[in-house]
Amino acid sequence: MPAAPSLVPSQPLPADPSSILHEVFGYTAFRGQQQDIVDHVVAGGDALVLMPTGGGKSLCYQVPAIARHRAGRGVALVVSPLIALMHDQVGALEEAGVHASFLNSSLTSEDAQRIEREMMSGRLVMLYAAPERIATPRFLAQLDSLYERGLLSLFAIDEAHCVSQWGHDFREDYLSLNVLHERYPAVPRIALTATADDLTRADMIERLQLGEARVFISSFDRPNIRYSIVEKDNARAQLLRFIGDEHEGDAGIVYCQSRKKVDETAAWLVEEGVSALPYHAGLDAAVRKRNQDRFLREDSIVMVATVAFGMGIDKPDVRFVAHLDLPKNIEGYYQETGRAGRDGAAADAWMTYGLADVVNQRRMIDESPAGEEFKRGQRGKLDALLALAESHDCRRVRLLDYFGEPSQPCGNCDNCLSPPATWDATEAARKALSCIYRFHQNNGQRFGAGHLIDVLRGKVTDKVTQYRHESLSTFGIGADVAETQWRAVLRQLIALGYLRTEGEWNTLELTPTAREVLRGEVPMLLRRASDTPRSRGKGTRGKDTRGTTTGRTKERAPPIALDDAALARFGELKSWRAEVAREHNLPAFVVFHDATLAEMARAAPGTLDALSEISGVGTKKLEAYGKEILRVLAAAPAQ
Template sequence: MSGTEVADQARQLLQTIFGYPAFRGQQEEIVTHVGRGGDALVLMPTGGGKSLCYQIPALLRDGVGVVISPLIALMQDQVDALAEVGVRAAFLNSTQTFDETMRIEKLVRRGEIDLVYVAPERLLTQRCLDLLQDTHIALFAIDEAHCVSQWGHDFRPEYIRLSVLHELFPEVPRIALTATADAQTRAEIVHRLALENARQFVSSFDRPNIRYQIVEKTNGRKQLLDFITGEHAGDSGIVYCLSRKKVEETAEFLQEHGIRALPYHAGMDNTARAANQARFLREDSLVMVATIAFGMGIDKPDVRFVAHLDLPKSIEGYYQETGRAGRDGLPASAWMAYGLQDVVLQRRMIDESEADETFKRVLSAKLDAMLGLCETLSCRRIRLLAYFGEHSGPCGNCDTCLFPPVSFDGTVPMQKLLSTIYRVDQRFGAGHVLDVLRGVESEKVLQWHHQTLSVFGIGSDRGNDEWRAILRQAIALGLVWVDHDAYGSLKLTDSARPVLKGEQRVQLRQYEKPVKARRASTPRGHVEADLSAHEQQLFDKLRWWRVEMARTHNVPAYVIFPDATLRDIARARPTTLAALRGVSGVGDKKLASYGEEIIRLIGALDAGD
């Protein structure tokens, strides 16, 4: 078929099955290219519609579409969502009985299925490869393709072996997809998956609906509570913590303060962890407190905020995690509390890792970029997008745009800090250095007679928190490093010399005493900013109806309809099936399944009015 014919058929499937009137961005170009048998590497932000880029070509082409996905825990929900729109889908993974596996394999061999989801470990078994060689394959979709990169944040060793698909099935088109890949990771995906001849589609990494905010950490849990209650009361959200213990303690803290929160980490019992994930996906107004073990592939579209109580290791990780907010395109927040201890801890983790020196240098460079994002005086979105090679102007929707930080010439205070580190022989940690700097006659200061040093008290004009902020920026700027082999002592780098000599000026962010979380203009709870009171009433009714439907069908609520579709129904207020068909997200199958009930609900509400 010609490209025009494939595109026409693709648009028809988009409308009749998925209920969308038109493709977004590069979707149509990607679908047409893969539908005609071409290989592709697709970089598209979370919520940009990556799934349609392989689902529709799989429906267009003869045979079974094979989707390689790293998370078996989410396959059921993805299959359920496809079933809701009338697509024949199944998965093969270790959660199934032998009889169920045999049944699915028989459907695959017969071509009586449109899409089958397989974990990479399962796909690489001889049994599965034999199955695929006995099957007419429409395409291979390699989701979360950044997992192939040894330099990335989600490395999966088995992904490297997926080049076998090119070797065994050279005529079958392959599409690799990810939301997170810098130039180095992109090159590794191409090399490892033998996609040198694939066409690359790189969409904008910008998520304009997400508001980025990074605050000075004082009491992280209290600040988190203020943020949630002040800006996202009643919303679904994810809170990321570095350790399992902190996950448990934070979830308990939020529960004690009236927030429905659940923990998730790799140390939990498998049954309990799976149950918490299922509740988060299926229920509204839940907060998941988790380590980074949670999240990849999460399809829940109405996550209104992602919060970090610990500094991520890289911008890729931060972007991937924050991208789980606002997949439906509605306003969402990415909030982080960040302090000196975060910098020290991340540096120590790199120093103490068993990786070789080359890998440690890569990790350090990624951390430096993350610190640069935290400490930037300009628009955070500019800094974030620049990391991925994309240029933009000030966004007007991040904290540094909305509340511009004050910068000042920090050369003199930085010289005072560096001089103090030098005068105590670079043998002491942050607490002792700052006591000497501020003129505090602590027991340790007196023990070492450091009250006699010329630098004792030269920083008494600033408080401890302000000096800690300056020290954090010194570490972020590469002027100071923390020697964990010497009990966390602060040491000067070669870059400190020109600053000490006055040959280089230093610009710093002015310390601001933390205040209670600023109220943003983001709508609180489930009140939709663009709905009238009459429309809001219908929206609320539809959400309650959706809860009952989801419970009946045993699927997440968003699988029935996402909030964005319910909002459009509330605004359109259709009174006929024909009118409902025109609402974005209402395809033929959903119209047949739920159309009459929605029309009756609207009619009953109007009659009551």
């Protein structure tokens, strides 16, 4: 183990975090728990931070890194799992005047060596690196040298849930990060994540050796996101209607379970006039990067992706996240939906799911090579997600309750806005299980959901005739229940563990607990769901004279109300920002967020001092762009 650094008493104290926040990032005050977290880490304490996506996690380690660097304590190492995230974060920091860089496989050997020299000199404020690089002997030797010279200021472990086998995105490389505490005990550590239930939190603390760390848990609520879950019935048509009615011309993400479905859905959306791109691990790396860059840099792109896409995506103006397939658990669902509305403006989390989704997720768990304890945990997580999907009360209350946060009905989810009708499905559930029991009595026959529903509804098909099921006592006993409602009953029975599916054909099997339902001991109140989205009145997709979709896009409204003159200034500022972003090869939001441009347009500052008071205008950006912004504002046409 390298010798601990000896920090001499004459070393200056870290700079005031509030002054850094204003000078570098242009903000006048911290939000929520940011101040307490920053002060704790600047003083040298370890921290575990749970904060929702868009809540400002990055500032919790960036401000302490800058403060400790200014006190002569060297470089902060930021552990990050994705190359794209590193690029965006470093680009934004450099724009703000903070010397930062990254080490990853996208660099040439010459560039990597140059960055290593910057790191070893202590001039670098922050270095982003992947966990697999950190564990290499060469990199650890470099950290040893920095540590012995007192030039390791901070370790920030982003997406820390990746260390837990109970988390939704376990990565084995994260397990090696305990070396940071064992080898460099005098360096403070901050681990951050947006999603973790109690089990995952405990795992993170144990595996990262954060037993002495202070735990900060912010509210998980994202009140600007509207949660809607609809029963799957022609999912493509439902998705197209949702995008057309609610999000014409908006940036969004559509998640699918398989790579094939991603490719097919993206191609279909393009045919329907939506600017869509695919993203999954099976694509060529250059194609993935090009598609991600377009998504970050252009407006109105819809990214169709597997869960391989999204972690660390900083794009603030994603207006919707749609799921065409059921995620594995609430943590994954929350992390993915949290990529919508990072700017605080209204956004949608929309999902369609059906019986096949439940069956597929159950099968994937059952067929996994993992141990039974792990499978049991995953079944419990899936059960919680299914309860959320099937609920007829407030979605947000259930979602927050999963993370241990009490709340009141939100008034901004589908169930709150349009409470669904419910029906007592207890007798229907008994009839379904009884029919399956009759199948088994008849020479052990097993059938899937489709045939079972045909028998229950008294539908004479070739298969019904072949197996003489019209003679069963259960034939036609459910003719008064619609097919969609029968599917809901079966979905709930599988979700609650009274039924399971078996084999390639997903035949239905009773479980030992099915007797409770058959005896009428389990009440089942189900929703009568509607798949009609609740419109915000944004209009419909454009149609040409032949009735085909044109893909016409709309001008996005500013995040605050502006009069006509201010709207004109806002438009001119956006055009100027686009030119700067192209010149610097950066996403537009890295230059300035829409909210900052809108405030400039509203206030119309005429001097640099007045411009410096706008939230989001730091010292470096004021120096770099201030005079140009004043010129654009002065030249904007009066309306």
